[in-house]
Amino acid sequence: DAKTTQPPSMDCAEGRAANLPCNHSTISxxxxxxxxxxxxxxxxxxxxxxxxNNETNEMASLIITEDRKSSTLILPHATLRDTAVYYCIxxxxxxxxxxxxxxxxxxxxxx
Amino acid sequence: DxxxxxxxxxxxxxxxxxxxxxxxxxxxxxxxxxxxxxLGQGPEFxxxxxxEAQLEKSRLLSDRFSAERPKGSFSTLEIQRTEQGDSxxxxxxxxxxxxxxxxxxxxxxxxxxx
Numbered sequence: 001d002a003k004t005t006q007p008p009s010m011d012c013a014e015g016r017a018a019n020l021p022c023n024h025s026t027i028s029x030x031x032x033x034x035x036x037x038x039x040x041x042x043x044x045x046x047x048x049x050x051x052x053n054n055e056t057n058e059m060a061s062l063i064i065t066e067d068r069k070s071s072t073l074i075l076p077h078a079t080l081r082d083t084a085v086y087y088c089i090x091x092x093x094x095x096x097x098x099x100x101x102x103x104x105x106x107x108x109x110x111x
Numbered sequence: 112d113x114x115x116x117x118x119x120x121x122x123x124x125x126x127x128x129x130x131x132x133x134x135x136x137x138x139x140x141x142x143x144x145x146x147x148x149x150l151g152q153g154p155e156f157x158x159x160x161x162x163e164a165q166l167e168k169s170r171l172l173s174d175r176f177s178a179e180r181p182k183g184s185f186s187t188l189e190i191q192r193t194e195q196g197d198s199x200x201x202x203x204x205x206x207x208x209x210x211x212x213x214x215x216x217x218x219x220x221x222x223x224x225x
Binding site: 034036041042043044045046049085087097098099100101102103104 | 115144146152153154155156159167169202204212213214215216217218219221
């Protein structure tokens with residue numbers, strides 16, 4: 001699976017949009033971009049995934065660049081409960097495929 | 112609650128003891144994964160099952176570790192002769208095999224080996 005690069009930490013004001021970047025310059029054509037987050041002492045929580053089109057669900061939006069070498073996870077109105085470690089993962093999904101987690105980005109939402 | 116459940120949530124044991132953890136996946140999910148997470152790190156893959164078959168094991172899974180999923184439903188992870196280095200959070204995830212497989216995680220079992 002392709003390697004991802006994320007900033008180690010970010011701060012965001014409560015109520016503002018949180019934009020979390022991820023670089024995956026070696027991504028292959030059949031690899032999806034997945035985002036998970038992990039709130040302190042809990043298991044990782046699935047957020048969203050995409051291949052090449054932008055995606056939106058009730059939690060977040062995922063913007064993938066046209067060349068697919070980077071993406072941004074957007075939390076439109078961050079709350080204190082969004083404080084967590086956010087992991088960007090790229091993987092092929094056709095197979096029983098383990099998730100390879102990096103260090104992620106610690107997002108701190110501040111009031 | 113229809114999510115992934117794990118039991119126990121916390122376990123403290125003495126070095127050399129055996130421990131067993133249980134994971135109950137989301138109903139009808141045929142894939143089940145085990146991960147381990149140490150402090151400050153992302154989760155690391157240990158092993159996974161498709162139904163009752165164990166299809167992949169990480170090099171992290173030493174001979175002291177064994178996992179089973181006897182009827183393709185719940186799974187157990189046993190650690191024999193625990194060592195202090197086994198102290199970690201053990202996470203279970205389940206998924207439904209398909210083209211867009213998404214893994215859903217349980218709350219984890221936190222193990223402390225004294």
